[in-house]
Amino acid sequence: MGLIHHPVVDKNDQTIAAAVTNLDLHDIARAARTYGVSRFYVVTPLEDQQELVRSIVNHWVSGAGATYNPDRRAALEIIELQPNLTDVLAAIEKSECQKPLTVVTSARMERSDLNYEGLRELGARGDRPLLMLFGTAWGLAADVIEAADYRLAPIEGWGSYNHLSVRSAVSIILDRLRGNMST
């Protein structure tokens, strides 16, 4: 899966590069690790933000944090920093020997073409690697959404309010994809 910091939109629907949030890395890596995601790509073109990601990951994977909390290390070591989506796709194609199917998510998805049953089927089929993309700020830019193979239906809760954090949305979507609901 990938967490995109550019291109995403702000509250006025303008394309921006969002800042990296420390807890996004921790919460999403922990959820990804819990649900067996093999790689969590953190995508930002900004060099100072890349430096921030490196320093957080290094602290927990090889620095003092790794000794203090080995569980956190096991989560953060699946993080891979990439400058843009093209490079993510190339990295997956190189390691998996085929292009991934891309699934994009957005709370404001206008035309979705994949529901959660379909997502579970895609995940279970496993003939091609699956890359799920999440946007920070107010969500993925329109061109990323249009270019993807599938557009996942927004999460529906218990009414019309739908303003989950990206950390919550990732957790819920991974659980719907792979959670063991029978317990």
Next chain:
Amino acid sequence: MGLIHHPVVDKNDQTIAAAVTNLDLHDIARAARTYGVSRFYVVTPLEDQQELVRSIVNHWVSGAGATYNPDRRAALEIIELQPNLTDVLAAIEKSECQKPLTVVTSARMERSDLNYEGLRELGARGDRPLLMLFGTAWGLAADVIEAADYRLAPIEGWGSYNHLSVRSAVSIILDRLRGNMST
């Protein structure tokens, strides 16, 4: 639902009072609001931490944040600060005219007596108010777990690793309780 900061345990299983995390309030209030939770009790006996909760909530409910982001206001206004679990139970009994059924959660629950199907049934029955309790730090203290009406099964992911943040766990459990999975 309630987020308990005391009594919870640390990594050595000692009972502590945990510090309040700003993003817990935001992420959990947003998830609670999305899934139609009527009240989100933030429970801490520490006065400086109570002051922190008040200042965060005031900023977003009646301060500058309310104008900047009305959606965030709608989430944070369901927060109610309480010093301890006894006072939470009393507040619910007063507003709902009956005692709530309590459901506790823990990633390390040893003897659970409620699965997710059972939780959905409890939620759907609705004859008594339901109070779900989540612990910060390394989870709820043993006496809180033993005193509850129900102990929910831990979330199972895709293997043995299970170290979700409380923000992720709340989101997933609310989705399992009330999410519309058919979309």
